[in-house]
Amino acid sequence: MPKIRIDNQEYEVPEGANLLESCLSAGLDLPYFCWHPAMGSVGACRQCAVVQYQNEEDTRGRIVMGCMTPVTEGAIFSLTGDKASGFRQAVIESLMLNHPHDCAVCAEGGECHLQDMTVMVGHRDRRYRGLKKTHRNQYLGPLVHHEMNRCITCYRCTRYYRDYAGGTDLAAMASHDHVFFGRHDEGTLQSEFAGNLVEVCPTGVFTDKTLVGQYTRKWDLQSAPSVCVGCAVGCNTVPGERYGKVKRVHNRFNAEVNGYFLCDRGRYGSGYVNSDTRLPYPGMRGAEGRFTALNHHDALAEFERLTVGRRVAGIGSPRASVEANFLLRSLVGSDSFAPGVSEQEQPSLQRATALMRSTPARVPSLADIESADAILVLGDDVTHTAPRVALALRQSVRNRAYELAADMKLQPWQDAAIRNLAQEQRSPLVSVTPGSTRLDDVAERTLHLAPGEIAEFAFAVAAALSGGDSAGNPEAAAVAQMLRDARRPLIIAGTSLCEEALLDGAAAVAGALVSREADGTRAPMLSLVVPEANSLGQALLCGDDAPDLATLTARAEAGEIETLIVLENDLYRRGTGEEIDRLLDAVTTVIVLDGMDSATCSRADLVLPAASAIESEGTVVSMEGRAQRYYPVFVPGDERHSSLYWLLCCLKAADHKHFVDINHVDEVIAACASAVPALAGIVDAAPGGSYRSHGVRIPRQPHRYSGRTAMRANISVHEPKQPQDEESPLAYSMEGLNRDEPGSLLPFVWSPGWNSNQSLHKFQDEVGGALSGGTAGARLIEAAGPTTVPEAATPSSIDAATLELIPRPAIFGSDELSARSAGVRDLMPDAYLELSVADAKTLGVEAGDGVVLGGSDTAFEVRIDPSLRRGCVAYAPGLNGCIGLVPRSGVSLSMAPDWKRRDADLIARDGQEGSLS
Amino acid sequence: MWEAIRSQLVTMWTILQHTFTRSETVQYPEEKPYLAPRYRGRIVLTCDPDGEERCVACNLCAVACPVDCIALQQATKEDGRWYPEFFRINFSRCIMCGMCEEACPTNAIQLTPDFEMCEYDRQSMVYEKEHLQIAGTGKYHDYNYYRVAGMAIAGKDKGEAKNEAPPIDVKSLMP
Known part of the structure; x- marks a missing residue:
């Protein structure tokens, strides 16, 4: 590690770093704008100027940009010298020339990097007497608000949006001091990661539109470490709450998972917590069929009366925590506990779990995925099934560029230089899917095949890797060669197509890569995308022999089930309406524990309102097998309680021998870990409730949380005691210390002088590195097992004469909870079916026409996807109208009678605010 | 001992002298003392010279x-203005320090020379926005925040605020 001298103080800095990073890592405050730890340096803003001296004798020095200066042994710098600080002051003064007098009405105010840097530099008065230049704003969709006047032209937005996230519709326009960052035409930003602009922009040009209508300053938000439950990636988040409402979600850094960025489903998908369809009180269906509200004591008594001593079955949920599912399973017995996924999904999920546990390849974290240098995607459009993975893949294809840069002795942070050097050269990514995907623009080659064919292709690649004859399949041979040439090849497949053979095929490829090279120079990775936040945890909990919904229905019809308990699950999204009706009709009593009103709730006899993931504590297992704990951000209102509470009370009332002495969430976690060996590691996901940092709790509120004596003064002027948190190491107050805690307990980032999210580096040992308290989560699956390569399996196939219904999930709409959030709901399309050109021609339909599925009278709008494999009909599961469709079933389509085409103008005009003029 | 007696007498004499000075006590509430306009008493929310509420939440x-007795929630009006959906001051906690007035960037919140806020019920000391909002401009007559801020609102487009140039035409190539 080189030693450098800054202002006569010696520092040891990491090799190959730049000076700005080194200063920040050393705890020195050096202002900057354009540099970002995840995006490297371009030296655009000139804010991080320092003086570098040639040698000891040099007294004049010269000004260099910290972010563009590599640290070398013995280099001498000055941060505080007049020359450097005067230069920085001049730069910020000129950046502020045109900055509007907006802070009071700016959603960035109070967490603005520009405010912080201005104060840090000491600039105060605008001396320039000329006019301020102004810009017109653009409508950028329901998620991101644009206020162009505030721009300081640091170019971070376009560097993030175009270079990092691969978007194309946001750019720097015009020239000289007219530079404008926006779209060519007004309209919704097309990238699924556009929401990160809110955090990337150092000032208030891009702000969170869903926050601006109900704005709360950062210092007034109560937050706690949470985990996004929008998909299986398990991104770490920090939701902020005020007045009992979730206001916004920010990224919580996790070096191995989401890093600095979230997808828009995660960022904007928590509005369901504030939704009108939340259930406030327990309800009991009376004789006349109407619900009466109960208080929680009566509800518990009813719950016990309907459960204890009766023949009970339970249906869990892959969106509920491991602990809640475990308690329900304990209550009903493992033979009567269904994981709560569809009949088509359950075998795939179990297969994926088995393969992850047996594969000799590494099951990668997102950080591992970013390090891959050859990628084979089988089946899934990951942008829609596990969005954050797609953003990671966009980084992994850049590894070729970093290799080229290393040859040229360029440091990895030399962003512009490396992009210039590599141009369009990328690490290979091959995408084999039924139709086009959002990653096609970075793919080396794309193949469009039906699900069964993808599985066959995967086995062909595996055979080619094992030295088999691949003459018949040159594509497979080429892909095999690509993987063979890579040092860190990555195979991604998923359960979204409900094709077990495809998963086997992916595992076979990964297995063949491992067995080919035993010397360790190659580290193959196998990532299997599962659908929901806790799908993997649920599969690990239930094992292979858990009953599915059809089994439960059969048993209910045989009279073996009196009471059915449904945990946080809308069964009508897990099967056809008839199937679920049969199940619910066959049981005497239906008890539903859920946070939201749903079709299943309206069939229930007793409904217990469950707290959401943002109001409760629990553990979920992500698709890489990482167990992560989320904590309540605020105390749930009304009569809502966590599912854990309802189920534990019932278990105790039933005198269940393992649970009579259990009173604390940590004890439930320990009981779960000891009862289910596969989940033994969940105890390590986060410290227990007795953990204290420096002897005190970790505050959920920033130290300048305001309005404590007025917030609820309208209800009563007598202030109650702050809510006490008996379960976790966090406090519902500003008392305590937010420092040095493990990453899993980081409630928010703030540091003196650093009010914005850029203060994160004060929580890292090394800028951009892991959190100093340790990375959140515990991995439950580590590659170890013996090399078991799946045999070539026969993919399921349907009658060639019919069309095959293929699920193609949509980022906005396919997830149940986020679809109820304001911003996401606005972006959800109406139900549609996608057809290939050839099939549309056969049917005689065009885009915009209506078709009906054989046997039903629901009409769907036709979309034509030229890339779609012939014989496949794609639908987006979860959209209104698509609920109840059976994935991978054979269907016949016909023209819908009396279908009215939607007005083309209405489709083309992209959600304008106000009028459609 | 003589010294002690002398001290007592001097004290009594000094006090007796006060019998003939003018009384500082006034017959409150019949008689009210003069309070300067900048006296720090009951808090009000004011309007800008155009008659729109000044508070931008x-x-x-x-x-x-310092006693955390102000709570409010921002909302946005149709015309683009930010405003407080509710604005609550718990006067039973307020210490009339005037820090809120100093912090206010729009001169909306102002302290007035009214201190008569006695209530039998402490709950009545909680003032909501309808109790705080007045129709006038208070002590500062001319200031209108939106006339200096860059944000466009109905009736004040981009480039129409003080010290602002007209909006840039990004499609122009002229220097």
């Missing part, structure tokens, strides 16, 4: 308040 008063 920036939360700076709330964060400046």
